[in-house]
Amino acid sequence: MxxxxxxxxxxxxxxxxxxxxxxxxxxxxxxxxxxxxxxxxxxxxxxxxxxxxxxxxxxxxxxxxxxxxxxxxxxxxxxxxxxxxxxxxxxxxxxxxxxxxxxxxxxxxxxxxxxxxxxxxxxxxxxxxxxxxxxxxxFTGDFHAVTSANNALMALVDNHIYQGNELSIDPRRMTFKRVLDMNDRSLREVVIGLGGPAQGVPRQDGFDITVASEIMAVFCLATDLADLRDRLGRITFGYTYDRAPVTVADLGVQGALTLLLKExxxxxxxxxxxxxxxxxxxxxxxxxxxxxxxxxxxxxxxxxxxxxxxxxxxxxxxxxxxxxxxxxxxxxxxxxxxxxxxxxxxxxxxxxxxxxxxxxxxxxxxxxxxxxxxxxxxxxxxxxxxxxxxxxxxxxxxxxxxxxxxxxxxxxxxxxxxxxxxxxxxxxxxxxxxxxxxxxxxNGPSSFRHLYPLDMSVEDKIRTIVQEIYGADGVDFSVPALRRLAEIEKNGWSGLPVCMAKTQYSFTDDASRLGAPKGFTIHVRDLIPKTGAGFIVALTGAVMTMPGLPAVPAAMRMDVDDAGNPVGLF
Structure with missing residues (x-):
């Protein structure tokens, strides 16, 4: 309120x-x-x-x-x-x-x-x-630790490429970004490595907000420290020139990332x-x-x-x-x-x-x-x-x-x-x-069940969610999403559950359609395998992984008094 x-x-x-x-x-x-x-x-x-x-x-x-x-x-x-x-x-x-x-x-x-x-x-x-x-x-610095682990991974990846790229990582096919726990639209798309050979290999990059990092998802799904290390190792951060997935374990840095997250x-x-x-x-x-x-x-x-x-x-x-x-x-x-x-x-x-x-x-x-x-x-x-x-x-x-x-x-x-x-x-x-x-x-009777079995195809899992939960007539896949479906099948990831990335304001992928709409289609523009977290993200509509600030941010009313007490914080 x-x-x-x-x-x-x-x-x-x-x-x-x-x-x-x-x-x-x-x-x-x-x-x-x-x-x-x-x-x-x-x-x-x-x-x-x-x-x-x-x-x-x-x-x-x-x-x-x-x-x-x-x-x-x-x-x-x-x-x-x-x-x-x-x-x-x-x-x-x-x-x-x-x-x-x-x-x-x-x-x-x-x-x-x-x-x-x-x-x-x-x-x-x-x-x-x-x-x-x-x-x-x-709080206790947990988000800063996740941010550090995420960005340490990307620093190690770019250093690997700079030092000779033994894994043949294709800089054009990176699927992992740096993160910051801040809304900052200016960082959605950036170019790194400019300034000559000593500054690294130039490539297009970008930032997500920390809570969108796969490391945050891994952090929240791990059952213990050993499982955390295993899941971090399974993260796919990009592809080789031959389009084979490259994981954190391939780079050999899952132990270092776990160390940053152990507390x-x-x-x-x-x-x-x-x-x-x-x-x-x-x-x-x-x-x-x-x-x-x-x-x-x-x-x-x-x-x-x-x-x-x-x-x-x-x-x-x-x-x-x-x-x-x-x-x-x-x-x-x-x-x-x-x-x-x-x-x-x-x-x-x-x-x-x-x-x-x-x-x-x-x-x-x-x-x-x-x-x-x-x-x-x-x-x-x-x-x-x-x-x-x-x-x-x-x-x-x-x-x-x-x-x-x-x-x-x-x-x-x-x-x-x-x-x-x-x-x-x-x-x-x-x-x-x-x-x-x-x-x-x-204390009453319960018969919990999942919406779909894991052996269902990714396409059918998405269709089940949009029809049974959102009330849509069906789903439309973009050409890039169809290509990604084929890659997911080829790489053996089709048994993962689906995580739908959709506007929160509507059952549709259009935030302006309120109530309980009927007669609509969900449009999937891309699919991102999160192999460490263990799910496939289906991007729909205009969902952003790095939000921007509003015209008048809440920060404008925040301050601290002379005694160190916060002011204007809700």
Whole structure:
């Protein structure tokens, strides 16, 4: 929610407070107390100040992962906001309040979008993970480690070419780029090696944002340090002059990259405002990569808690589908329940209401936009998992609108609850009803299944996703994409799952088409094998791997006071 949204039902001041203001008023417990409450052995805790720590899973005495997973997803995102992270944190606090042993597992925020326009990834209001300013601004340095590993690889590759190119790497067929944890459109396409023979071999290159790096995806899918090294070695960074793939193992530098990541791979422990333990670790993009926190953090949380509340990026068509078909295949992390977050405001926008009129009561617009929510909920059911709709309440929502939406859900046979976890979270009663329904779903019957088998062709996997999840009539492959399909088959990569890179704002590849469109085709412009992460990225529409900054970046309102406290950070 916005900084101008007042707290409600908390018994606190009615003066509008920002998320940062609320976070500052919270009383944090020393991180060793949070660790002890979660059952984490003292020897496994590595302090990063008073309120942050890394956890070494190899030093835990906790048993094998057994906790059940609740995945929080959402309807298609809009500028009106859905509050997925806020709901994730508030739900975990409410489950803890009901007596369940709970942990939160979230992604780390990317610095580029924070300084751009997205906002933070630590929740909001009274449902936040803390210290929110430190988490949003460098945290424990994990993203810097991923950036260093990525760029070390490319420095070693270019040095190999300069020193004689024993592997016959074709500089024109590089598929890996340097990265930076910043939105910077000027770096999308660059030329390196200019200035004469002593400066290297000139070639066209470019930068992606760090969260789009395959090393970030590998980092978040590795099961342990040995698996991390193996996956790094399998990364394909380019091709030879004979068009044979070249991997990190061919170059022999997977050990060095693992060395740069050996501390970062340990999950980060923090706390919610209510004192619920939270692991915040890893952060791949949800449209370019799989959009989930690290598998190591999820599995560590499952060793320590009975219920782990985690989230997947953007709507259920992107993050949740990838959680089911990519992350859940790697290890036993299939969700026992899925929460689909919706807001009256977002439904109005899906129904055609402009952002500046969302505070006006409009049941008709809610009804017009509810088709988007219906498709997301039905998609979750395709995986054999029970969905629960969390209606994240905003102050401008009318009771008539909320009652209509609850009635619609009831008529569709969908479990739903209104949650006021922004203003009454933090261990308050705003999420009690939602927590009860989620707990019932977790303990209910489940028959999880993937959307497609791995032995299906890549083309058919893509067609299955676009038809069954997006509701498209079919898929159109560009000439380069068709060539890539042949290469994938030739190189033996067709058994990998597919990671669709698509706009988050629409079921189509056109961000302007809201609601639940019909009669459209998804256009695949290219395919990128991510052989270390273990999936094939299908690029659609105009998805960018290096975002740009908006006309007025969020950084314009940020500062620090004389005491060193942040200003203007959400």
């Amino acid at each position: 916005s900084d101008s949204t007042p707290l409600s039902g908390t018994g606190q001041s009615s003066t509008p407070l920002s998320d940062l203001d609320i976070a500052r008023r919270a009383v944090l417990r020393p991180i060793e107390e949070i660790a002890a409450s979660a059952g984490i052995d003292a020897g496994a805790v590595e302090h990063y100040g008073r309120y942050k720590a890394k956890i070494d899973p190899s030093k835990l005495s906790a048993p094998a992962p057994a906790g059940k997973v609740v995945l929080v997803s959402a309807m298609s995102p809009t500028p009106a906001g859905e509050g997925k992270s806020t709901t994730t944190v508030g739900l975990a606090d409410s489950l803890a309040r009901a007596g369940h042993k709970v942990m939160v597992a979230l992604r780390e925020p990317s610095l580029g979008p924070i300084l751009g326009m997205k906002g933070g990834a630590t929740g909001g209001g009274l449902s936040q993970v803390l210290p929110m300013d430190e988490i949003n601004l460098h 970062a791979i340990k999950p980060n422990l923090v706390q919610t405002i209510a004192g619920t333990p939270a692991l915040v670790h890893g952060g791949p993009f949800a449209n370019i990569a799989h959009g989930c926190n690290s598998l190591i953090a999820t599995q560590t949380a499952r060793r320590l808690a009975d219920i782990v509340v985690t989230e997947a990026g953007f709507g259920a068509d992107l993050g949740a589908e990838k959680f089911m078909d990519i992350k859940a295949r790697i290890a036993d992390v299939a969700p026992s329940a899925v929460v689909v977050v919706a807001t009256v405001r977002a439904l109005k926008m899906q129904g055609g209401v402009p952002k500046d009129r969302l505070n006006e009561p409009n049941v008709e617009a809610v009804a017009a936009g509810v088709a988007n929510l219906r498709r997301h909920v039905r998609n979750v059911e395709r995986f054999g998992v029970t969905p629960v709709v969390a209606i994240n309440r905003f102050p401008a929502d009318t009771q008539e609108e909320l009652d209509w939406l609850l009635g619609w859900c009831s008529g569709e046979g969908i479990q739903a609850s209104v949650a006021d976890i922004w203003g009454r979270g933090g261990g308050g009663d705003g999420g009690d009803e939602l927590a009860a329904k989620v707990a019932a779903a977790v």
